[in-house]
Amino acid sequence: MRLYSEIFKKINVSELFEGARCDFFPFGGGYFQGVKSIGELSEERILLVFKRADVLVTGENLSLEKYFEGDLKIAGKIRSVSIVEGSEK
Amino acid sequence: MRERRLVRLLVQGISPERLLLKIRRLRIPIYNVKKVSATKLLLSVKTKDEKKVLALENSVYKIAAVYKDERLKNLLKRTGLWIGIACFLALTLLSGSFCLSVNVVGAEGLEHEIKEVLTEEKVKPFSRFPKDTNRLSARILGVDGVAFCSVKRLGTTLLIEVVTSPFQKAKQESGDMKAEVFGELTELCVLSGTSQKKIGEKVSAGETLVCGYVIAGETKTEVFVRAFARIRVRVQITVRAQSPAVAFAKACFEEFGGFLPSEEIEEKSVQETTDGYLVTIVYTAVQSMNF
Numbered sequence: 209m210r211l212y213s214e215i216f217k218k219i220n221v222s223e224l225f226e227g228a229r230c231d232f233f234p235f236g237g238g239y240f241q242g243v244k245s246i247g248e249l250s251e252e253r254i255l256l257v258f259k260r261a262d263v264l265v266t267g268e269n270l271s272l273e274k275y276f277e278g279d280l281k282i283a284g285k286i287r288s289v290s291i292v293e294g295s296e297k
Numbered sequence: 298m299r300e301r302r303l304v305r306l307l308v309q310g311i312s313p314e315r316l317l318l319k320i321r322r323l324r325i326p327i328y329n330v331k332k333v334s335a336t337k338l339l340l341s342v343k344t345k346d347e348k349k350v351l352a353l354e355n356s357v358y359k360i361a362a363v364y365k366d367e368r369l370k371n372l373l374k375r376t377g378l379w380i381g382i383a384c385f386l387a388l389t390l391l392s393g394s395f396c397l398s399v400n401v402v403g404a405e406g407l408e409h410e411i412k413e414v415l416t417e418e419k420v421k422p423f424s425r426f427p428k429d430t431n432r433l434s435a436r437i438l439g440v441d442g443v444a445f446c447s448v449k450r451l452g453t454t455l456l457i458e459v460v461t462s463p464f465q466k467a468k469q470e471s472g473d474m475k476a477e478v479f480g481e482l483t484e485l486c487v488l489s490g491t492s493q494k495k496i497g498e499k500v501s502a503g504e505t506l507v508c509g510y511v512i513a514g515e516t517k518t519e520v521f522v523r524a525f526a527r528i529r530v531r532v533q534i535t536v537r538a539q540s541p542a543v544a545f546a547k548a549c550f551e552e553f554g555g556f557l558p559s560e561e562i563e564e565k566s567v568q569e570t571t572d573g574y575l576v577t578i579v580y581t582a583v584q585s586m587n588f
Contacts, residue, residue, distance in 0.1 A: 245317065
């Protein structure tokens with residue numbers, strides 16, 4: 209999308225975030241890049257461990273639809289995506 | 298897009314989601330991960346990666362394949378396969394009741410009659426097998442000359458085996474026996490029927506010699522006449538000819554269409570008259586009915 213490419217041009221995404229990226233639809237699924245591992249997994253909470261921080265995804269009927277080489281797709285109803293306090297590395 | 302074949306695995310252990318990291322390090326894609334309980338995790342991997350994931354099993358994590366769900370689900374999705382199975386079953390069920398060929402064996406000289414019977418019974422290639430083979434067999438046995446008949450079903454072929462009788466039964470004539478010529482009845486042998494004439498009586502052409510019935514008491518029964526008769530015929534013809542021999546020959550051709558065998562002629566004479574020659578031939582005509 210043009211908007212995204214414009215934003216990313218200004219920010220050096222790979223250096224700043226080291227490949228980490230979160231795309232999600234409120235009350236829908238989400239797509240996450242740069243996931244190192246899964247810290248916690250349940251239908252209500254999924255803790256994603258990135259290189260720079262941990263991200264907590266909460267919602268209903270959450271499940272990992274696909275996980276491969278850092279790319280992760282979450283299915284279910286995502287209510288919130290937040291960086292866990294104190295998890296910055 | 299080709300649908301991937303996945304196998305469902307159950308991981309049991311403390312914090313089973315930690316195993317996901319190990320699987321990730323093996324560069325194996327994971328699908329449909331769901332935590333069933335605190336110590337159980339369900340995930341799917343491609344069939345080709347199953348062994349690699351199962352090899353990660355250790356004292357902490359137990360990994361087992363759960364085959365049932367995925368395979369059954371995949372099988373049910375294969376619409377073409379189910380349509381093929383249904384078509385195959387339908388064809389198998391239907392083909393068994395249809396006759397693809399009719400083979401008649403041993404019916405030398407009776408093919409036409411047997412074919413008529415089969416047509417009347419509606420037995421032909423690509424028709425249904427006859428429900429009552431005994432009835433068909435009985436009908437074929439009714440054909441003159443057939444001594445034995447067997448109707449068998451061999452797969453999709455109807456095999457009809459026929460054995461003909463070496464002595465074919467002649468068709469019997471019904472009705473009365475009538476004289477074919479005018480003359481004197483010299484012999485009459487009646488095996489079946491009622492004679493109407495006596496030996497020595499004069500008979501005319503078309504006159505009844507033997508009737509096709511018998512009377513026993515007050516009962517009259519129709520029968521096939523079986524009889525044999527000899528009639529002495531005296532023929533006199535006047536012909537114009539150059540000589541008696543020619544006159545005789547002309548008379549024979551006029552009366553019989555040719556010469557009679559000499560043993561049948563009892564008397565012959567040729568007399569010259571004013572109109573030509575008077576040829577007289579006396580012979581015996583033999584006729585029979587169902588004899």
